[in-house]
Amino acid sequence: xxxxxxxxxxxxxxxxxxxxxxxxxxxxxxxxxxxxxxxxxxxxxxxxxxxxxxxxxxxxxxxxxxxxxxxxxxxxxxxxxxxxxxxxxxxxxxxxxxxxxxxxxxxxxxxxxxxxxxxxxxxxxxxxxxxxxxxxxxxxxxxxxxxxxxxxx
Amino acid sequence: xxxxxxxxxxxxxxxxxxxxxxxxxxxxxxxxxxxxxxxxxxxxxxxxxxxxxxxxxxxxxxxxxxxxxxxxxxxxxxxxxxxxxxxxxxxxxxxxxxxxxxxxxxxxxxxxxxxxxxxxxxxxxxxxxxxxxxxxxxxxxxxxxxxxxxxxxxxxxxxxxxxxxxxxxxxxxxxxxxxxxxxxxxxxxxxxxxxxxxxxxxxxxxxxxxxxxxxxxxxxxxxxxxxxxxxxxxxxxxxxxxxxxxxxxxxxxxxxxxxxxxxxxxxxxxxxxxxxxxxxxxxxxxxxxxxxxxxxxxxxxxxxxxxxxxxxxxxxxxxxxxxxxxxxxxxxxxxxxxxxxxxxxxxxxxxxxxxxxxxxxxxxxxxxxxxxxxxxxxxxxxxxxx
Ligand SMILES: [Zn+2]
Numbered sequence: 001x002x003x004x005x006x007x008x009x010x011x012x013x014x015x016x017x018x019x020x021x022x023x024x025x026x027x028x029x030x031x032x033x034x035x036x037x038x039x040x041x042x043x044x045x046x047x048x049x050x051x052x053x054x055x056x057x058x059x060x061x062x063x064x065x066x067x068x069x070x071x072x073x074x075x076x077x078x079x080x081x082x083x084x085x086x087x088x089x090x091x092x093x094x095x096x097x098x099x100x101x102x103x104x105x106x107x108x109x110x111x112x113x114x115x116x117x118x119x120x121x122x123x124x125x126x127x128x129x130x131x132x133x134x135x136x137x138x139x140x141x142x143x144x145x146x147x148x149x150x151x152x153x
Numbered sequence: 154x155x156x157x158x159x160x161x162x163x164x165x166x167x168x169x170x171x172x173x174x175x176x177x178x179x180x181x182x183x184x185x186x187x188x189x190x191x192x193x194x195x196x197x198x199x200x201x202x203x204x205x206x207x208x209x210x211x212x213x214x215x216x217x218x219x220x221x222x223x224x225x226x227x228x229x230x231x232x233x234x235x236x237x238x239x240x241x242x243x244x245x246x247x248x249x250x251x252x253x254x255x256x257x258x259x260x261x262x263x264x265x266x267x268x269x270x271x272x273x274x275x276x277x278x279x280x281x282x283x284x285x286x287x288x289x290x291x292x293x294x295x296x297x298x299x300x301x302x303x304x305x306x307x308x309x310x311x312x313x314x315x316x317x318x319x320x321x322x323x324x325x326x327x328x329x330x331x332x333x334x335x336x337x338x339x340x341x342x343x344x345x346x347x348x349x350x351x352x353x354x355x356x357x358x359x360x361x362x363x364x365x366x367x368x369x370x371x372x373x374x375x376x377x378x379x380x381x382x383x384x385x386x387x388x389x390x391x392x393x394x395x396x397x398x399x400x401x402x403x404x405x406x407x408x409x410x411x412x413x414x415x416x417x418x419x420x421x422x423x424x425x426x427x428x429x430x431x432x433x434x435x436x437x438x439x440x441x442x443x444x445x446x447x448x449x450x451x452x453x454x455x456x457x458x459x460x461x462x463x464x465x466x467x468x469x470x471x472x473x474x475x476x477x478x479x480x481x482x483x484x485x486x487x488x489x490x491x492x493x494x495x496x497x498x499x500x501x502x503x504x505x506x507x508x509x510x511x512x513x514x515x516x517x518x519x520x521x522x523x524x525x526x527x528x529x530x531x532x533x534x535x536x537x538x539x
Binding site for chain 2: 005010012021029055056063083084085086088092102104111112115116126127143144
């Protein structure tokens, strides 16, 4: 077991696959991001049968599969339900470590929205803290049209 | 035409951080040869093969075909199943479905991974939705850390509690010659290791591993002819929560709770803590060893840490968990869930050698996937009465 590599000259073929994609955001997400970009408003989808508001929004209710959904605008304010502080840099991370990732339950919605916290020290973040969206100056219809969330004022 | 089904043989590689001496097919071949030897069968006896690994990890898409030199699948029915972290458990469930349906008598199940061949953090990030989650989020650890933070806030656990789980699994690994990491650590060493994502330290999480595992399942028509001690499958299940990272109830693994309830109800298990004798838990980081046994119904919510500290889940305790050393000691991802299944089967069959738990009647093995989904299998010594 310990000597399995004895006498082995490992030959490695190095290669790289470049895989560009462009993902169509789809009908539901497009409606959300256009409203976010143009009006700086956050909206979710309401299932009347389940009486729940989902954010991210969806074309069908994830619980009962009903397609009878209705858009509702919510205030850009919510509560942190989970978070972590990432200390180690990964290439795919959107900014320099340390980064505070948080699940934010926007008031009135059923599910959490994943985003970044800023204008707060990592040590001061608490589950249950109230936060508000800081909208980006330049908006491109992506999730970063909300630049980050910060402690509610 | 439905049949009862059992595991009749298992095989694994000696897992390592990298295996520069073999390619993927050769790695698979090591596990398959050992499983055939264990069951005293030859490739001729195998009616179908299910194989699985992680999407993007080796950059090979037609693994079902590409792997036949290793798996022995030339001109046999071969199917590939891949479900992220749960892959190894899902292929076992898929194999069970094939045998239990009566369509195939003997099925070979193969899980494998050469984690060393690519940027696995990049590949894992493709598990997250590209529009909503992926721009914000990266890697596998951040989500687990958020779960631990939410659990800590709700139940008052500490990072010492998590570290105790890591100490247990790393100690158990000393008994398993197949495990990659076989070094005992102390609580203080876990807590002093670098913080990756609060509250998870380096020694709280699983490594990256090259390895393969193979399991042979047979129907009740042949299982007892192949081995005197088949490991009967009593139930399998899986559940997915909904689509986005923010949809989960952080601090609770709802998919585990639902899966466990379904399987235990079917098997007539009323007190899992007393009726299950060993668990091979797909536990990619230490805190899951506290949180998820609560969701499985072993102890009530908030009582996991106390149960771990009591020593009940150590070798020699009431309900040993991860005698193999678990995922923290060894994680060839596409094989990881199947290793849990094989280790549970070995416990039931009395073949677990230095890591054998005495008198195992029922064992549980599980699989976990990054956006909070769960696979689970209930194993048993007796043939199920349904
Ligand atoms: Zn609904």
